[in-house]
Amino acid sequence: MFRVQRTLFALSTIVLGSACFISSSSAATTQSTGSSISVFGQATTSADESIAQLWQQQTALATSLESVGLVGHDDDEVHHQHSNIDGIGGDYDEDALSSSKSDRIRDTINQVAEQVERRESGLQSLNQSLTRRAQPKVQLGDILAVEPVANARVSSPYGYRTLGGREFHPGVDLAVPYGSPIYATGTGVVVYSGWKNGYGNFIEIDHGNGYVTRYGHSSRLMVSVGEQIKKNQEIALVGCTGRCTGPHVHYEVLLNGQRQNPATYLALAPRREE
Structure with missing residues (x-):
C-alpha cells in the first residue's frame, strides 16, 4: 500500500x-x-x-x-x-x-x-x-491433535462393510484392552454422556467451528453433559457395551453435521503410546 x-x-x-x-x-x-x-x-x-x-x-x-x-x-x-x-x-x-x-x-x-x-x-x-x-x-x-486411545489396532474401518448384509460404518473401531483410557481429541463441551442404542455408553463432544467427535462402547463414562473438556483429557474407559463383539472404542468425526472419515484426521495426530 x-x-x-x-x-x-x-x-x-x-x-x-x-x-x-x-x-x-x-x-x-x-x-x-x-x-x-x-x-x-x-x-x-x-x-x-x-x-x-x-x-x-x-x-x-x-x-x-x-x-x-x-x-x-x-x-x-x-x-x-x-x-x-x-x-x-x-x-x-x-x-x-x-x-x-x-x-x-x-x-x-x-x-x-x-x-x-x-x-x-x-x-x-x-x-x-x-x-x-x-x-x-x-x-x-x-x-484433532491426539489419538483417542493408545496402541490401538483398527478392527473395523470407516465405510461400507458386510455384516449380515451391506452396512455403512460411520466411524472407525480402535481395538485396545478392556479398561484402557479414552482421551478427548480436542478441547470442547460435552453435549451427550449416557446410553445410546447401538453405541452403548456414549459420549459426544462439540469442539466448535462445526466439529464434533463421538466415542462409543465405553465401560465407564467419566464426564457429564455441559462439562468443559480439554484436549487429551481422559473422558471414559474402553468397554464392550451396546452392539459390540470385543473391547474397543468406536470413534466418529463430524463436520457441520456430515460424517467424516476419522482416518484422515488421525493421520495428522502423533502416535500415542503408553
Missing part, C-alpha cells in the same frame, strides 16, 4: 510539473514534457514491480493451498477474485505523449493510477479468500 501511495504522489507531482511547463516556450515545453514522460515511465514501472511482487505472493499461497486440496483449479470464489483483477502493462509511446497537452498527460496518469488501485484491491480480496480457505486446516490440526 505504501508503494502505491508513493507512486500516486510521484504521478501527482508530474501533473503539477506539466502545468508549469505549458507556460514556457515551445522548445522548453517539449524538453520538459520529455522529462515528465521519463519520470512517468519510472513511476509506472515502480507500480508494476510492486504489483508483480504482490501477485507472486498470492500465486505462491494459492499453489500451497492447492497442493493440500484446499483450493482447486476450478474453485469458483478464487477464480472470481482472479478474474476481477485488471491487467496492466505494455510499452509507453513517448512520441505520442510528447505531443499531448498537459490535460491528456493528466488523464493518462489518472487512468494508470486507477488501474493500480483496482489491481491492488483485487489482490487484497484474493488474499482474503485464500486465507479463509486455509483456516479449516489450522482448525483441524488444533481440534
Whole structure:
C-alpha cells in the first residue's frame, strides 16, 4: 500500500510539473514534457514491480493451498477474485505523449493510477479468500491433535462393510484392552454422556467451528453433559457395551453435521503410546 501511495504522489507531482511547463516556450515545453514522460515511465514501472511482487505472493499461497486440496483449479470464489483483477502493462509511446497537452498527460496518469488501485484491491480480496480457505486446516490440526486411545489396532474401518448384509460404518473401531483410557481429541463441551442404542455408553463432544467427535462402547463414562473438556483429557474407559463383539472404542468425526472419515484426521495426530 505504501508503494502505491508513493507512486500516486510521484504521478501527482508530474501533473503539477506539466502545468508549469505549458507556460514556457515551445522548445522548453517539449524538453520538459520529455522529462515528465521519463519520470512517468519510472513511476509506472515502480507500480508494476510492486504489483508483480504482490501477485507472486498470492500465486505462491494459492499453489500451497492447492497442493493440500484446499483450493482447486476450478474453485469458483478464487477464480472470481482472479478474474476481477485488471491487467496492466505494455510499452509507453513517448512520441505520442510528447505531443499531448498537459490535460491528456493528466488523464493518462489518472487512468494508470486507477488501474493500480483496482489491481491492488483485487489482490487484497484474493488474499482474503485464500486465507479463509486455509483456516479449516489450522482448525483441524488444533481440534484433532491426539489419538483417542493408545496402541490401538483398527478392527473395523470407516465405510461400507458386510455384516449380515451391506452396512455403512460411520466411524472407525480402535481395538485396545478392556479398561484402557479414552482421551478427548480436542478441547470442547460435552453435549451427550449416557446410553445410546447401538453405541452403548456414549459420549459426544462439540469442539466448535462445526466439529464434533463421538466415542462409543465405553465401560465407564467419566464426564457429564455441559462439562468443559480439554484436549487429551481422559473422558471414559474402553468397554464392550451396546452392539459390540470385543473391547474397543468406536470413534466418529463430524463436520457441520456430515460424517467424516476419522482416518484422515488421525493421520495428522502423533502416535500415542503408553
